[in-house]
Amino acid sequence: MTETTILEETETEAAPVEVEEAEASFARAVGITLDQLSQALGREVYEHVARELGSVDVPVLSGPQSQGDVRIRPLPFNAVTLDRNASWKPLPSAGIATVSGQHDHVITGAGCLWTTDVRDRDGLAVGVVRVPAGSTAYMWHAEHGGAGMAGPQDVTSGNLALADAPYIDYAIRRQREFQGLVAD
Amino acid sequence: MAVRNLTDEERAQLIPFAKQWMYKSIDPTPPDWAAWEAGVKRVYELCDTPWPGVVVKVPHPKRLAEVTAAITGAEARAIYYEQLGGQSWHNWLASLAFARDVMQLPDREKEWEILAAYEAACSAGWWYPHPDFVVVTERPTATHIERIGPDGPGSHQLHRADGPAIEWDGADPWGLYFWHGANVPQWVIMDPSVERIREEPNVEVRRAAIERVGWEEFATQANLSLVDECDDPGNPGQTVKLYDVPRDTWGMDVKILVVTNGSLERTGTRRRYGLAVPDNFVKALDAVAWTAGESPEEYSQTLRRT
Numbered sequence: 157m158t159e160t161t162i163l164e165e166t167e168t169e170a171a172p173v174e175v176e177e178a179e180a181s182f183a184r185a186v187g188i189t190l191d192q193l194s195q196a197l198g199r200e201v202y203e204h205v206a207r208e209l210g211s212v213d214v215p216v217l218s219g220p221q222s223q224g225d226v227r228i229r230p231l232p233f234n235a236v237t238l239d240r241n242a243s244w245k246p247l248p249s250a251g252i253a254t255v256s257g258q259h260d261h262v263i264t265g266a267g268c269l270w271t272t273d274v275r276d277r278d279g280l281a282v283g284v285v286r287v288p289a290g291s292t293a294y295m296w297h298a299e300h301g302g303a304g305m306a307g308p309q310d311v312t313s314g315n316l317a318l319a320d321a322p323y324i325d326y327a328i329r330r331q332r333e334f335q336g337l338v339a340d
Numbered sequence: 341m342a343v344r345n346l347t348d349e350e351r352a353q354l355i356p357f358a359k360q361w362m363y364k365s366i367d368p369t370p371p372d373w374a375a376w377e378a379g380v381k382r383v384y385e386l387c388d389t390p391w392p393g394v395v396v397k398v399p400h401p402k403r404l405a406e407v408t409a410a411i412t413g414a415e416a417r418a419i420y421y422e423q424l425g426g427q428s429w430h431n432w433l434a435s436l437a438f439a440r441d442v443m444q445l446p447d448r449e450k451e452w453e454i455l456a457a458y459e460a461a462c463s464a465g466w467w468y469p470h471p472d473f474v475v476v477t478e479r480p481t482a483t484h485i486e487r488i489g490p491d492g493p494g495s496h497q498l499h500r501a502d503g504p505a506i507e508w509d510g511a512d513p514w515g516l517y518f519w520h521g522a523n524v525p526q527w528v529i530m531d532p533s534v535e536r537i538r539e540e541p542n543v544e545v546r547r548a549a550i551e552r553v554g555w556e557e558f559a560t561q562a563n564l565s566l567v568d569e570c571d572d573p574g575n576p577g578q579t580v581k582l583y584d585v586p587r588d589t590w591g592m593d594v595k596i597l598v599v600t601n602g603s604l605e606r607t608g609t610r611r612r613y614g615l616a617v618p619d620n621f622v623k624a625l626d627a628v629a630w631t632a633g634e635s636p637e638e639y640s641q642t643l644r645r646t
Contacts, residue, residue: 222645278633300646334616
């Protein structure tokens with residue numbers, strides 16, 4: 157299985173854009189910049205990160221991604237099993253800070269759900285994000301910027317079966333190191 | 341004695357309250373010395389010990405140990421472990437203050453009076469009460485911590501990469517060095533070298549020093565043998581290198597994977613760092629996929645890394 161869409165944000169023209177007033181809802185499938193995401197969360201990325209990526213749309217992908225020491229892995233994935241009675245709660249608009257290393261990885265997304273009721277073969281999963289059709293979830297980090305998790309409407313490559321699903325689940329997993337987990 | 345559970349409101353105050361005391365315990369502004377002395381006098385009184393009237397103020401805990409040792413004839417090292425931490429030892433005080441300020445336990449006037457006296461006595465740096473004198477230090481002039489978890493127990497640890505994490509500056513400066521929570525000798529932070537790392541008997545210090553030098557640099561300088569190298573499919577344009585690390589270097593059989601950060605540093609460069617992986621890996625790709633908890637095929641599907 158090969159995913160073909162590789163978004164390189166560094167190759168995107170960083171055209172200056174008018175930053176709109178912070179929107180109450182930023183669950184638009186496309187077109188949210190890192191600045192807008194930071195603004196919505198009330199957080200700030202490093203100045204050099206804002207300079208490089210602030211006005212660029214956060215790439216929204218349905219395949220595996222890494223943000224620092226955190227891995228975003230769409231389900232189904234053999235190492236990760238959701239509990240049958242997993243309890244889901246809505247992601248708050250201020251986001252939830254998860255996998256707090258030196259800096260938080262903050263997950264948000266209007267209409268999206270979050271659970272920690274998950275089993276992981278390697279003990280790496282901290283939770284699962286559920287992105288229903290029409291929504292998009294984002295993971296934000298002060299140093300690493302933003303990573304968008306696509307809802308079914310945005311699946312254009314890779315596992316196309318996900319495009320017809322009512323939602324896509326993404327496991328959030330930590331990187332591991334021999335004898336312990338990596339603090340980023 | 342009445343015992344009761346915390347209410348939900350009180351429980352909700354635990355972490356914010358502890359956080360407030362954590363910052364208080366590393367507050368570098370000079371103490372109110374008059375309030376400090378009043379507190380210490382009251383502590384002596386509460387202990388039925390006459391106030392000696394002699395206060396020796398020294399810059400930092402090392403001098404405290406030396407001065408007290410010189411006066412008492414004891415060994416400085418013994419004194420060192422008998423000092424009271426003052427501002428730096430706030431955990432016990434914070435627990436009592438929670439009962440007083442948040443729970444507002446009734447009918448504890450006597451206890452609160454003792455607490456207030458001890459709190460004032462601990463508002464400066466380390467101190468050593470003796471029947472004949474009191475020695476006390478300045479507060480540290482800076483304390484460097486890093487966040488390693490959410491607010492609550494274990495949220496922060498001492499760390500500074502370019503100087504002492506706890507420092508007393510001034511005419512007679514002193515400091516303590518920490519690397520991601522590990523107390524290390526000065527050379528680890530200020531002047532690390534492969535030679536010193538080789539000679540260091542303590543494995544925790546050795547590891548800290550290797551990280552301080554940087555794995556890539558250490559691998560080159562220490563002539564670690566490169567086992568395998570490949571393009572990183574999870575980080576386009578970057579390579580991963582797998583090095584064998586001798587057992588006596590890391591304290592156990594291990595290999596080191598040198599990888600590249602997905603995001604640029606302020607300087608526009610990319611940081612390279614080492615991850616310890618099990619010793620049985622012979623392929624860099626297998627090892628880097630393992631760090632992600634995936635097979636090499638799964639790992640190669642990565643669309644983006646930042």
